[in-house]
Amino acid sequence: MIRNRVTDEPAIVLHVRPYRETSLLVDLQTEHHGRVAGVARGVRHARRGHCLQPFYGVSVSWTGRSALVTLTSFESRRSAWFTGNVLASAYYAVELVMRLTREHEPHERLYEALEWLMRYLAEGHEMEIGLRQFESVLLEEIGYAIEFDVEAGGGSAIKPNGEYRFEFGVGFVAVSGRSGPDVIMGEALLAIANRQWQRSDARRVARRIFRRSLETLLGPRPLQSRRLLRRGA
């Protein structure tokens, strides 16, 4: 059997846990091979530390084609250290990736979006905007893209002064003569379509729609990382 060998693959460390006495089990989001789980042997008590830390950008090589590959080399491309709510946000993104993608399913855009988010968070930008941007790419990549500028069924364009209701898996449906908490103004949807995140209505509506969509996809088991968010944030 020809052994599968991948060299110098860019990846993001999603999760690390101890394995046997001196090894680590590492979940990685790779650029070209999707999510990969691997064993790194004999590194756990390395005196100089190692780069297999959550959220780090690394370059890895591995052999094997089974569910669990053997990491043969790894080096750091980008370090990461988050605290407080930024840490909760990074965990949130990683938890979504772990829960909503399958191993070995290539997702190049998702890799790029996650790498972008990690840098964005490290630079101290507005977390909320970063998360909305990431959620929109994630939903697209797993096949649930939301079109913010057309009505459900690919009909007419969203009108700025129109009123709509969101249905997961369907899209935006025009409503008339009815107001309530679920009603969304067309101009907010168009602002999201144009990525005008400086607008507070775009941020608020996107947050609600992405959240509802992700919750439907995640099912009854809640996200653990949400509980890390400081109250009031």
Add this chain to the structure above:
Amino acid sequence: MTISPLIDRLIEALQILPGVGSKGAQRMALHILQRNREGGQRLAEVIARAVEEVRRCDACRTLCEERLCSLCADTQRGDELLCVVESPADILAIEQAGGFRGRYFVLHGHLSPIEGVGPEDLGLEALGVRVRALKPREVILATNPTVEGEATAHYISDLLGNTVERITRIAHGVPIGGELEYIDGGTIVHAIQGRRNIT
């Protein structure tokens, strides 16, 4: 090949120990039976007693035999500082280093959102009870400088909020004797975030 079912069971039982594989366990079993039966007897008795009698301290939850561990029972130690650690081994490390004369609280783990370890798994309510009883001036969060340790510290500081005057996190960063050039980027970021005034 089976020589004796009892030896096989002993070899299997020894493999619950960290770092002991089948080869090592076989060597240990044969050593006890061939060369040190008396030591084996003592080992068996003390394991049985320890497993039976060692429990968690009512106050700090470290492992001990009494209702209160010796650190909690020590009236010479002050109640002003409460140090929160992940495991009893961390208490031993801090005590061996010396210099800390406050109290402890052991979490027996850390939060791990990805592995589904949440606040209720760490018994964080018990920490709230401990803080209310002890009324420390400062809570020191000495969870490990790992991502999970940081998340745990973050959660606890939020949980305790303004019930304590001061909540601090142990400093992390460049190890004593280390050279910046060889230190990992994450550690350096950490060390710069945790910088302090030179007095």
